[in-house]
Amino acid sequence: MIPWRVGKVRTVYDLGERLVIVASDRLSAYDSILPTPIPDKGRVLTALSAYWFGTLAAAQPHHLISTELPPAFRSEPDLRGRTMLCRKAERIDVECVVRGYLTGAGWREYREHGTLNGRPLPEGLHDGSRLDPPAFTPTTKAEQGHDEPIAHLGGIVGDELAHALERRSLALYEEAHGVAVARGLVLADTKFEFGFVDGVLTLIDELLSPDSSRYWDRAEFEAGRLVSFDKQYVRDWLDRSGWNHDPPAPALPEDIVQATRARYLEAARRFLGADWTP
Numbered sequence: 001m002i003p004w005r006v007g008k009v010r011t012v013y014d015l016g017e018r019l020v021i022v023a024s025d026r027l028s029a030y031d032s033i034l035p036t037p038i039p040d041k042g043r044v045l046t047a048l049s050a051y052w053f054g055t056l057a058a059a060q061p062h063h064l065i066s067t068e069l070p071p072a073f074r075s076e077p078d079l080r081g082r083t084m085l086c087r088k089a090e091r092i093d094v095e096c097v098v099r100g101y102l103t104g105a106g107w108r109e110y111r112e113h114g115t116l117n118g119r120p121l122p123e124g125l126h127d128g129s130r131l132d133p134p135a136f137t138p139t140t141k142a143e144q145g146h147d148e149p150i151a152h153l154g155g156i157v158g159d160e161l162a163h164a165l166e167r168r169s170l171a172l173y174e175e176a177h178g179v180a181v182a183r184g185l186v187l188a189d190t191k192f193e194f195g196f197v198d199g200v201l202t203l204i205d206e207l208l209s210p211d212s213s214r215y216w217d218r219a220e221f222e223a224g225r226l227v228s229f230d231k232q233y234v235r236d237w238l239d240r241s242g243w244n245h246d247p248p249a250p251a252l253p254e255d256i257v258q259a260t261r262a263r264y265l266e267a268a269r270r271f272l273g274a275d276w277t278p
Contacts, residue, residue, distance in 0.1 A: 001072060008033050009045070009211065014088075020070055021084045023206070027260075029235050030245040036252040043081040043278035044264045045209040050084070051271055052207040055179065058171040062203040063087045063195070081278060089195030089204045092157060093141045094150065096165050098173040099189040100134040103127055103214065103226070106189070118151050128188075128216075128226050134173055136166045141193075164201055165194060176208055183270040185229065186221045188214035210267045229267040234260055 004014035008028040013020040023042035027034045046067060053064045063086040073079050099106050099116070106116050107127045114120060117137040139147035153162040169192050180187040190213035193205035206212055210230035220227040237256050243249065252260075269276050 009042075010206075015070070015072075015085075017088055018065065019086045019088050020073065021086055022079055023082045023084075027211075027231060027234060029231060029238055029249065032245075032247045032249040034234070034249045034252060036257055038257060038260050038264065040261060040278035041211075041264055044268045045206055045211055046082050046084060047272060047276070047278070048209045048268055049206045052176065053203075056172060056175050058168065058175050059203050059207065061197070061200055062207075063089055063197060086204070087197050087202070089197045089202055091193070091195040091204065092161070092165070094153065094157065094165065094194075095139045095141050095147055096169040096192040096194065097137045097139055097189065098134050098169050098192070099137055100131055100173060100177055101186070101188040101214075102129040102131055103188055104232075106135075106137065117149050128221070134170060134177075136169055138165070161201075168192075168194070168201070168203070172203070179271075180215065181218060184218045185267070185270055186216040186218050188216055190214070210264050215267050229263045229270075231260070233263055 001013050003011045004019070005012040009024055009026050011022045011024065013022070023045040025037035025039060025041045027036075027038050027041065050064065050067045053059050053062050065085045065087060067081075067084055069080050069083055070085055073083060102110055102116070102121070102125050110116055110121055110125060114123070116131075116135055138150045138153050140150060141147060150156060153165065156162075157165070172192055173187070173190060176190070177187045187208070190208055192203060192207070195202055195204045213230060214232060215229040217227040217229065234252065234256065237252070238245075238249070241250055265278070268278075
């Protein structure tokens, strides 16, 4: 079948009123697709998204119908475990980012300006400081280049929808954070996407995967260390490599590939069970 849309990580096929979303092993960082895939990453993303769609009360309504391989794709066995059959939605072109802890781009903004998404924060915070309450920091959804912070979402989508997106995003984060803590992980931050299905605000795209979220080991966090189970491990290596973040991105060494794969698998097993395999 001919793809309808090819993204950095996912390929989307249009079946009329339904979409098939296929998660690849590609990894993106700093707005570039890395030349080295992470084996089984796409299966981890699909399995975790399905888990969260089916677990969180705040996820309803969502677009996922099934993760079974659709009949038209059964001649491609490598796609097994990578596909989501979804309702087609009218996408809202906003990344609904929720930060429960100060880190990443939020930490960089705080160091430079003492703010988060343009709003002042107390002095004396550090990388990993908990934000109470969590902060809703939406961004643009750029097809190319950087996503940019949105200071006033209502000016883009209208105040009523902006409030609905914020309420739903914060509810999702709070519920997921509680589940993660019980599984020995800290959900530092994440992003959600929404659209309209038959006029109803609906959760779409992937959900709470190590690609779209930061997960830290809870025991290490409580000991004062930030140990990531997400693609931050790759970002850290890229920073050490001397790459200036301009395309093309460098290839990953085999030890970094395997260590990243192990982190993704561990994140999945914390939620799906120690015996889960891709």
